[in-house]
Amino acid sequence: MATTTIKCQPLLPLSPLPKPTISSSSSWVSYKSLSHPFGSSPISHTVCQRGHVAVSVAFNPQGNYELPLFDDEDAPQVAPPMPPTEGRIDVVIDNDAISRLDLSTFQAATGMKSPLSVKPKEFLERTIGFTINYTKEDPHDPRELSEYPDIRLWFVRLDATYPWLPVLLDWRAGELARYSAMLVPHQMNMKMGVVFNPEALELFVMKKVFVVHSWLKHHNIPKPKLKTNDMARMLGFGIGDELYDLVDNHPLDLSS
Incomplete structure (x- = not known):
């Protein structure tokens, strides 16, 4: 398949936004x-x-x-990323939860047992973040966490269950970017x-x-x-x- 190459010079981070x-x-x-x-x-x-x-x-x-x-x-x-927002809800997931596509740790940390019962006001004020305690089979594997298919699949299931979750994440600490990287090719x-x-x-x-x-x-x-x-x-x-x-x-x- 022939490839079309488009070379772009990136704008400096946090520079004034260009016209849309x-x-x-x-x-x-x-x-x-x-x-x-x-x-x-x-x-x-x-x-x-x-x-x-x-x-x-x-x-x-x-x-x-x-x-x-x-x-x-x-x-x-x-x-570098800013520190987590004070008082945010931290969700800790590990290999076991990831391998079983188990959302119970997320539900226990947030109290979101049923997506239909969630009231957004509390979470918009506190925000949500993730700690991924993932043990690699090969400690020398250079991949980032967002490059592991099993981790990404866990987030796919999470997003399918709570599709509005991105608006509740701790944006200032980079959680929206991390979450998006789990779901979007990059x-x-x-x-x-x-x-x-x-x-x-x-x-x-x-x-x-x-x-x-x-x-x-x-x-x-x-x-x-x-x-x-x-x-x-x-x-x-x-x-x-x-x-x-x-x-x-x-x-x-x-x-x-």
Whole structure:
């Protein structure tokens, strides 16, 4: 399969945001360059232009990457992650829970026995974070935790059960970035950290916008659009008001 290479120069982390660029696939989504911590590694969403399409890394239609593990000296380095938010709920998972796809440790730590009974206000105030105590079979295995299929599968099940969970995570400590990396195809880079497949990230963000906005409105949380926008911006996306109007005209049924 022939590969189309698109070389982009990343913007400096936390630099002033450029004017929004509009994706050819949607007039409601704009892309911005933001960086966030992923454990000890940053997450980067780099923007360049090819016509009207914003992309993050070189990729071909099959989703394969061409970003080297060791980048050049011009690649951005981001600040280390901030410490966990004081008073947040910590969820500790280990090999046993992961191998059995067992969510009971998450449910015990958060009290979320039934997704339908969860009231978001308490969790929005405290936030949630994860500690992954994972023992590798090979201690010299260089992979990051987000590269282990069994860990990712545990988070896939968690996300399927609690699809609005990203809005409750400890964003300032990088938990949204870590969570997204478990669910979205990405590549590791020694200097830039986690670099997402841009198309996969867009689909992930849009799905969460639909779910989170409707869930917050269902529970009468003030300014649900603002909170949902903040979540999307943490992953480098701006959402237009027109999309929310469409969602509000055809809301999701969250009662079952």
